[in-house]
Amino acid sequence: MRPSTLPEPWATLAAACGGVAGLADALQVGTATVYRWGQGMRPRSIAVRRRVEIVARRHGVEDPFG
Numbered sequence: 001m002r003p004s005t006l007p008e009p010w011a012t013l014a015a016a017c018g019g020v021a022g023l024a025d026a027l028q029v030g031t032a033t034v035y036r037w038g039q040g041m042r043p044r045s046i047a048v049r050r051r052v053e054i055v056a057r058r059h060g061v062e063d064p065f066g
Contacts, residue, residue: 006020006035007039009061009063009064010034010038010064011038012061013055013056013059013061014034016059016060016061017055017059020034020035023055026055027051027052028051037052037064038064042065049065052064052065
C-alpha cells in the first residue's frame, strides 16, 4: 500500500477504508476528489457531507468536515 499524503483525519479515514481508492469507493467519488477535500476544499452538496459523516462514524474516525 502506498503511503497516504492526506492530512488527519483524512489519512486515518482512508486507512480504515483500505486506502484512498477504498475511501473514494465508499463515498462514491473519484480519488482526486478525496485529495481535494483533504487539501481543504469542501463539497457543495449536503448529501455528500452526510455520506462522509456516515462513513467516518462507521469506521470510528472523526468526521473530517465536523
